[in-house]
Amino acid sequence: IRAQLADGPLTGKHVLVTSGPTHEPIDPVRYIANRSSGAQGTALARALRDLGANITFVTGPASVPPPEGVKVVPVETAQQMFEAVQNALPADAAIFAAAVADWRVANASAQKMKKDSTGTAPALSFTENPDILATVSQMGAGRPALVVGFAAETENVQAHATAKRARKGCDWIVANDVSPESGVMGGAHNTVTIIDAAGAETWAQMPKVQVAQKLAERIAAQLTKETS
Ligand code: CTP
Ligand code: CA
Numbered sequence: 001i002r003a004q005l006a007d008g009p010l011t012g013k014h015v016l017v018t019s020g021p022t023h024e025p026i027d028p029v030r031y032i033a034n035r036s037s038g039a040q041g042t043a044l045a046r047a048l049r050d051l052g053a054n055i056t057f058v059t060g061p062a063s064v065p066p067p068e069g070v071k072v073v074p075v076e077t078a079q080q081m082f083e084a085v086q087n088a089l090p091a092d093a094a095i096f097a098a099a100v101a102d103w104r105v106a107n108a109s110a111q112k113m114k115k116d117s118t119g120t121a122p123a124l125s126f127t128e129n130p131d132i133l134a135t136v137s138q139m140g141a142g143r144p145a146l147v148v149g150f151a152a153e154t155e156n157v158q159a160h161a162t163a164k165r166a167r168k169g170c171d172w173i174v175a176n177d178v179s180p181e182s183g184v185m186g187g188a189h190n191t192v193t194i195i196d197a198a199g200a201e202t203w204a205q206m207p208k209v210q211v212a213q214k215l216a217e218r219i220a221a222q223l224t225k226e227t228s
Contacts, residue, residue, distance in 0.1 A: 008052020018098035020062030038062025041097030043212035
């Protein structure tokens with residue numbers, strides 16, 4: 001375990017970070033997932049840790065290992081992530097980098113589904129998962145001073161992300177283009193647009209690690225402003 005910085009800009013701050021995909025079971029051996037690797041959330045947690053923050057890292061089944069020196073809370077489903085987030089509060093800032101499944105299978109089977117002799121394919125029905133970011137953004141007492149969401153979009157990135165920020169009630173949205181041609185999902189680079197109350201700011205394409213460092217610095221500047 002790596003010691004926290006004794007005197008970083010985020011020393012003494014608790015920052016909650018969600019990361020990775022969620023897995024939504026169909027039956028005990030099958031699930032629905034998405035292509036999130038957890039790379040951006042992991043890099044961000046590491047960068048915030050390096051600025052001295054005390055991190056709770058709530059992560060779905062990611063394909064990259066979690067950072068060292070943070071409190072890791074592994075979860076599988078969106079509902080478990082929601083509970084873990086509630087248990088991790090209060091926090092000075094909450095960063096929602098996870099790619100949470102919007103829906104879960106309503107009729108998940110307790111036993112492995114079997115093919116039937118007639119060749120009939122199963123029908124899945126879905127129910128909406130809790131919106132973790134919106135819930136935390138809209139909580140009254142105990143709301144983190146800074147709530148940051150991510151928005152994965154495949155078109156009209158800035159317009160969709162601006163509408164999303166208003167709908168969720170978060171302070172910032174970090175929007176990125178995840179269309180297949182962007183190469184962001186599973187790739188090492190990211191092109192992000194930060195939407196805040198003042199407007200939109202687009203950063204040049206850079207490695208996810210560098211996006212994380214710049215974001216961590218922006219978060220530190222904001223938290224320092226609010227408490228001094
Ligand atoms: N998010 C969340 N809980 C959910 C769904 C999303 O906390 N059930 C968070 C994500 O971690 C991300 C932000 O909300 O920070 C936006 O996720 P996104 O999927 O882009 O937004 P949605 O509102 O689900 O809209 P859509 O998928 O329809 O674009
Ligand atoms: Ca979604």
